[in-house]
Amino acid sequence: MVNYRPIPEWLKKKIRARDKKCVYCKIPFKNNPTDRAEWEHIDNDENNICEENVTLCCKSCNASKGDKKLMDWLNSPNKKKKEINEETVTNIIKEYIRKHSL
Numbered sequence: 001m002v003n004y005r006p007i008p009e010w011l012k013k014k015i016r017a018r019d020k021k022c023v024y025c026k027i028p029f030k031n032n033p034t035d036r037a038e039w040e041h042i043d044n045d046e047n048n049i050c051e052e053n054v055t056l057c058c059k060s061c062n063a064s065k066g067d068k069k070l071m072d073w074l075n076s077p078n079k080k081k082k083e084i085n086e087e088t089v090t091n092i093i094k095e096y097i098r099k100h101s102l
């Protein structure tokens with residue numbers, strides 16, 4: 001068993017206030033099962049806990065992205081939501097791509 005570091009409550013609070021819609025497809029979060037917000041680590045490293053890497057995305061994007069690398073997923077023709085690409089994602093993801101020169 002791998003014990004991942006939990007996301008601290010203060011950070012969760014901050015990110016919940018920031019990410020009101022899916023960082024990938026921009027669907028507003030609701031409480032129904034498909035549009036519920038899920039914690040997402042952009043680089044898939046659950047131990048990389050910082051404001052730049054931890055975001056909220058919808059269940060559908062989370063399931064579609066899985067453990068794929070961000071750019072692989074965004075460029076993948078097989079992803080569920082074909083309209084998502086590096087131009088359509090939120091500024092949080094754009095900033096991440098810019099900072100990491102992806």
Ligand SMILES: [Zn+2]
Pocket residue numbers: 022023024025026027057058059060061062
């Ligand atoms: Zn989404």
